Amino acid sequence: xxxxxxxxxxxxxxxxxxxxxxxxxxxxxxxxxxxxxxxxxxxxxxxxxxxxxxxxxxxxxxxxxxxxxxxxxxxxxxxxxxxxxxxxxxxxxxxxxxxxxxxxxxxxxxxxxxxxxxxxxxxxxxxxxxxxxxxxxxxxxxxxxxxxxxxxxxxxxxxxxxxxxxxxxxxxxxxxxxxxxxxxxxxxxxxxxxxxxxxxxxx
Amino acid sequence: xxxxxxxxxxxxxxxxxxxxxxxxxxxxxxxxxxxxxxxxxxxxxxxxxxxxxxxxxxxxxxxxxxxxxxxxxxxxxxxxxxxxxxxxxxxxxxxxxxxxxxxxxxxxxxxxxxxxxxxxxxxxxxxxxxxxxxxxxxxxxxxxxxxxxxxxxxxxxxxxxxxxxxxxxxxxxxxxxxxxxxxxxxxxxxxxxxxxxxxxxxx
Numbered sequence: 285x286x287x288x289x290x291x292x293x294x295x296x297x298x299x300x301x302x303x304x305x306x307x308x309x310x311x312x313x314x315x316x317x318x319x320x321x322x323x324x325x326x327x328x329x330x331x332x333x334x335x336x337x338x339x340x341x342x343x344x345x346x347x348x349x350x351x352x353x354x355x356x357x358x359x360x361x362x363x364x365x366x367x368x369x370x371x372x373x374x375x376x377x378x379x380x381x382x383x384x385x386x387x388x389x390x391x392x393x394x395x396x397x398x399x400x401x402x403x404x405x406x407x408x409x410x411x412x413x414x415x416x417x418x419x420x421x422x423x424x425x426x427x428x429x430x431x432x433x434x435x436x437x438x439x440x441x442x443x444x445x446x447x448x449x450x451x452x453x454x455x456x457x458x459x460x461x462x463x464x465x466x467x468x469x470x471x472x473x474x475x476x477x478x479x480x481x482x483x484x485x486x487x
Numbered sequence: 488x489x490x491x492x493x494x495x496x497x498x499x500x501x502x503x504x505x506x507x508x509x510x511x512x513x514x515x516x517x518x519x520x521x522x523x524x525x526x527x528x529x530x531x532x533x534x535x536x537x538x539x540x541x542x543x544x545x546x547x548x549x550x551x552x553x554x555x556x557x558x559x560x561x562x563x564x565x566x567x568x569x570x571x572x573x574x575x576x577x578x579x580x581x582x583x584x585x586x587x588x589x590x591x592x593x594x595x596x597x598x599x600x601x602x603x604x605x606x607x608x609x610x611x612x613x614x615x616x617x618x619x620x621x622x623x624x625x626x627x628x629x630x631x632x633x634x635x636x637x638x639x640x641x642x643x644x645x646x647x648x649x650x651x652x653x654x655x656x657x658x659x660x661x662x663x664x665x666x667x668x669x670x671x672x673x674x675x676x677x678x679x680x681x682x683x684x685x686x687x688x689x690x
Contacts, residue, residue, distance in 0.1 A: 287584035381490035
């Protein structure tokens, strides 16, 4: 048990310990670090979070986080707005952006269909997606959802709602063997799919 | 490389990443966590650090962190003010307090003598310690410093300055085998000392 002889330190430790994966020991390390900083540094630390909470908005097009009305991705003229990648949340946008492999735009659903958690299609940003697909019009909709029952259900639900047009291709993330995986540790379902959907060998 | 499409998120991530041991990935996890919290929670988060920096003081007796003029330990009438434990920094106070084994008071030096880092005796709170020892007067001074050359030098320097009085006992933390250690992994110096200073077996 950490014994702190200051209520101020105690409160700071408590707050740091609300962060995911942070226990009281690490929270104390953070607090002592802050105590060693000068006032300017601590002010900058605090201001970043205040501004984040006060000023962050939702992109009116794709529901991604945005500093203004629209997010930087939707505002970027070099990106192909006719290719829409459908994701569950903003973390997924960041993950895909970090690969540097995608030059289209996103649509953040804000969740996936999950009856257990009481989340139905009406709770997701599906309507705005359908409107965008029609309005642009989109050439491709990519489902970048998890390979869980909820993910598959959500993709299927949206797929049924999408307009049937020859110009619109609907795709999903490739399923297969993760880079660096040994064959013997892969589950049968993944291995089966990766044989069925095998790709051209390009050394 | 994490690609964040928001300057506000980027700034929050940067600030979290200033914390010790926190990289950009964890900093992002913290930031997304904050984004999910309501305003009250984020305000409480921010306020704890603002108050910490604005209101924290140094105990006028022992130089520990304090919410007011003196720290809670020095103010606690149940503690024995005649037993003074000399430590390098406030983290050491917290560590010893967390053991629940000490009912005396502390004296925080604010560092240890380290010529390499340009820290001499004059940079430490030695004078106030000597005054306390005389004024109380102290019955025991415990050196709870690291077993490094710097720690030993600091203890020796202070020891030479302490008044030679029969009523004053000067002690240091026991050296020996850490709880849970296997004999074969212990260095010779520690093992040698722990045989020389062996203690009564109390099963």
